[in-house]
Amino acid sequence: MQENAIEVKGLCVNYRCLKSFSVKKSFFKLRKTKVEIHEAVKNVTFNVPKGGIMGIVGKNGSGKSTLLRALAGIFSADSGTVNLHGNSISLLAIGVGFQKALSGRENIYLSGMLLGFSREEIDSKLAEIIAFAGLGKFINMPVKTYSSGMYSKLAFSITAILETDIILIDEVLSVGDAKFKKKSYAKMQELIFDNDRTVVIVSHSSETIRNLCNTVMWLHDGAIKMIGDANTVMDEYDKFMK
Amino acid sequence: MKRFFEDTRNYFHYVIHSAKSELKAEVAGSYLNWIWWVLDPLCFMLIYAFIFGVVFDGKEKYFAAFIFIGLTCWNFFNKCIQSSVRMVKNNKAIIDKVYVPKFVLAYTRMGIDGFKMLISFGIIVGMLVFFRIPPTWNILYILPLLLLLIIITFAGMTILMHLGVFIEDMHNIVQILLRLLFYITGIFYSVVKRLPEPYGQYALKLNPIAFILNGMRDCLLYGRAPNVKLMLVWMVIGITVAAIGVRIIYKYENGYVKVI
Numbered sequence: 001m002q003e004n005a006i007e008v009k010g011l012c013v014n015y016r017c018l019k020s021f022s023v024k025k026s027f028f029k030l031r032k033t034k035v036e037i038h039e040a041v042k043n044v045t046f047n048v049p050k051g052g053i054m055g056i057v058g059k060n061g062s063g064k065s066t067l068l069r070a071l072a073g074i075f076s077a078d079s080g081t082v083n084l085h086g087n088s089i090s091l092l093a094i095g096v097g098f099q100k101a102l103s104g105r106e107n108i109y110l111s112g113m114l115l116g117f118s119r120e121e122i123d124s125k126l127a128e129i130i131a132f133a134g135l136g137k138f139i140n141m142p143v144k145t146y147s148s149g150m151y152s153k154l155a156f157s158i159t160a161i162l163e164t165d166i167i168l169i170d171e172v173l174s175v176g177d178a179k180f181k182k183k184s185y186a187k188m189q190e191l192i193f194d195n196d197r198t199v200v201i202v203s204h205s206s207e208t209i210r211n212l213c214n215t216v217m218w219l220h221d222g223a224i225k226m227i228g229d230a231n232t233v234m235d236e237y238d239k240f241m242k
Numbered sequence: 243m244k245r246f247f248e249d250t251r252n253y254f255h256y257v258i259h260s261a262k263s264e265l266k267a268e269v270a271g272s273y274l275n276w277i278w279w280v281l282d283p284l285c286f287m288l289i290y291a292f293i294f295g296v297v298f299d300g301k302e303k304y305f306a307a308f309i310f311i312g313l314t315c316w317n318f319f320n321k322c323i324q325s326s327v328r329m330v331k332n333n334k335a336i337i338d339k340v341y342v343p344k345f346v347l348a349y350t351r352m353g354i355d356g357f358k359m360l361i362s363f364g365i366i367v368g369m370l371v372f373f374r375i376p377p378t379w380n381i382l383y384i385l386p387l388l389l390l391l392i393i394i395t396f397a398g399m400t401i402l403m404h405l406g407v408f409i410e411d412m413h414n415i416v417q418i419l420l421r422l423l424f425y426i427t428g429i430f431y432s433v434v435k436r437l438p439e440p441y442g443q444y445a446l447k448l449n450p451i452a453f454i455l456n457g458m459r460d461c462l463l464y465g466r467a468p469n470v471k472l473m474l475v476w477m478v479i480g481i482t483v484a485a486i487g488v489r490i491i492y493k494y495e496n497g498y499v500k501v502i
Binding site for chain 1: 252255256259260263264266267270271335336337338339340341342496497499500
């Protein structure tokens with residue numbers, strides 16, 4: 001297809017000796033420091049074209065979330081490269097940097113700025129975010145008074161409305177009540193029809209993936225087991241999971 | 243180095259905003275609200291003034307102001323350093339989800355405590371007026387001294403922040419060291435007058451915090467100029483350490499999430 005928004009080459013992410021240690025322990029174990037390496041993502045190579053929607057599936061612990069974080073720049077890759085071609089990226093995450101004692105409105109600013117938006121940009125989107133979250137008068141109440149559903153609704157709205165070029169979604173499509181779920185689903189689809197936006201979704205719901213994604217990557221124990229057209233991969237995956 | 247300045251600029255608004263909201267959150271539930279920021283240092287000053295002025299018979303001129311200047315600077319340094327050890331861990335929620343240069347967290351902390359320090363300085367001005375202490379042009383030296391304090395604090399924070407991630411016991415060690423530093427810095431006595439020669443001079447010159455405190459008192463209370471040469475030396479040392487700290491953080495910061 002056209003140009004790529006994400007290019008990943010031979011990406012490996014290991015969890016290893018960088019374990020935090022206590023001084024006492026290290027005195028006793030000075031000699032037998034064993035370096036344990038856990039390879040979370042092994043030699044993964046793929047491209048996502050601009051405007052493409054890619055799903056990532058796999059059983060628990062297969063490295064999906066690690067991969068997303070590596071894409072978002074939160075983890076450093078141990079080897080391999082991630083090239084985003086200068087696109088802005090955000091991990092659709094629940095409640096980044098929320099201050100629980102402050103109102104929802106204040107937290108929108110806080111969260112938005114953390115994602116790298118300026119005050120003016122947030123100002124202009126503020127009404128839209130508040131409307132989308134649909135919290136009513138609660139938007140001016142401290143976040144600590146929110147129910148967990150309201151909390152995630154607000155968090156979702158912030159990241160969904162403050163659009164970045166690339167959006168990484170980690171299992172948050174099942175947020176809130178039925179009505180909000182529908183709304184967020186519609187919003188996702190809207191993002192998807194926007195040809196400039198690139199989305200990577202991690203989900204366990206095979207239905208969601210089939211409906212939203214064009215390509216699917218199946219991770220198994222950190223390595224790619226299959227990658228390709230959504231329906232083909234999902235058929236295999238569903239068979240495998242049964 | 244260029245990246246450091248760019249990041250500092252990019253995250254400047256976030257730092258201001260998050261420091262502000264943290265301050266707001268701090269007093270959100272209390273009855274006296276922001277009055278605590280004034281009350282808190284004042285009360286501690288009274289306690290120390292009583293203990294060391296009356297019980298231990300301290301004889302510095304303008305003793306209350308003398309202690310208060312010491313406490314003001316010490317509180318800033320102490321709180322920043324102490325929180326830096328667990329800073330990365332305590333902000334797990336943030337760094338788990340987005341990339342931020344980790345020293346931005348240190349900025350936020352310094353913003354919060356810096357604000358409180360400014361309030362205390364307001365009180366100091368009030369005290370200067372109250373005690374009728376004649377101001378001299380030497381007062382202007384507090385600006386470079388403040389800058390030095392900020393640089394030294396930031397330098398310490400970057401290093402401790404990094405170590406704190408990997409070394410679980412760091413918190414206890416820092417607690418003890420800070421306590422030691424608290425007593426040898428001379429918050430409520432004059433290191434030069436109370437310690438026997440030549441130790442007094444050593445304690446003053448080798449401990450940047452003691453040096454800053456002494457300089458502040460000199461220029462605010464006694465109309466003397468601080469030792470400019472020594473100030474520059476500490477400035478250079480502070481900047482060097484801070485540069486090393488920032489480099490280390492840049493190099494390892496993406497590994498932090500894996501550890502905590």
